[in-house]
Amino acid sequence: MSAGLEALLRWMHVLVGVLWIGHLYFFNFVNGPTAAKLDGPTKKAVVPELMPRALYWFRWGAAWTWITGVLLLMLVFYMGRQTTNTQDLGGGALLMIAVTFLAVVVYDLLWKSPLADNAQAAIGVSFGLLAVVVILFVFVGDFTYRAVLIHTGAMFGTIMAYNVWMRIWPAQQKIIRAIKDGQAPDGALVKLAGLRSKHNTYLSMPLFWAMLNQHTTFFAGGNMGLSAKTAWIGWLIIIIIGWAIINWCYKKAAKVEGF
Secondary structure (H helix, E strand, O other): OHHHHHHHHHHHHHHHHHHHHHHHHHHHHHHHHHHOOOOHHHHHHHHHHHHHHHHHHHHHHHHHHHHHHHHHHHHHHHHOOOOEOOOOOOHHHHHHHHHHHHHHHHHHHHHHOHHHHOHHHHHHHHHHHHHHHHHHHHHOOOEOHHHHHHHHHHHHHHHHHHHHHHHHHHHHHHHHHHHHOOOOOOHHHHHHHHHHHHHHHHHHHHHHHHHOHHHOHHHOOOOOOOOOOOHHHHHHHHHHHHHHHHHHHHHHHOOOOOO
């Protein structure tokens, strides 16, 4: 029964994930560059019709991706005893599970602090904190390779879903109403929604790798000079590569022209 339930949850998880991330990429790689070229009257006509519809599927895709992901995490890793090398959830493992789902608080505070005005510094601190958490997954939580990946992914997914519901959607509602009324939207709200959407886009690439944890065990240790206890180094490198790919997509999106 658990195998059948897992298959159904994976099916739904992929469906709603495509729905969510597909709209995320549409907003960042298609709609963003296009909207920047629209004049006021065109935006007033298009935005109130297009954005509420797109944001409906976007935010509910995010919600159900997170819900089905957490259910899969519980079924496969917690009930399936695949989280730690000893197969038991000790105090260290429970602590790191809590960190996984509470890290969003630290993330949100960091990116609302004055440090956020210096993007390079904020990114550096964010990556440093991420590296610390990944290392703690290994040495405090005693997580398996797959568990390190999926809990990093769960942390990213929680941050992303939080951004959608608590930052992007509330800001977009006010932005859309302002455009519909022929007014200039609040610049601070535009900046906030854009920044958090950009964060989500960058986080999506390593999240995909984390979701594929069962199929990436080549990097779990024993290959490329990495051991089971140093595989986290390879994971951090993969995250950086994923971010580089998204950065290329942003640059390419800015150059694609319409007819």
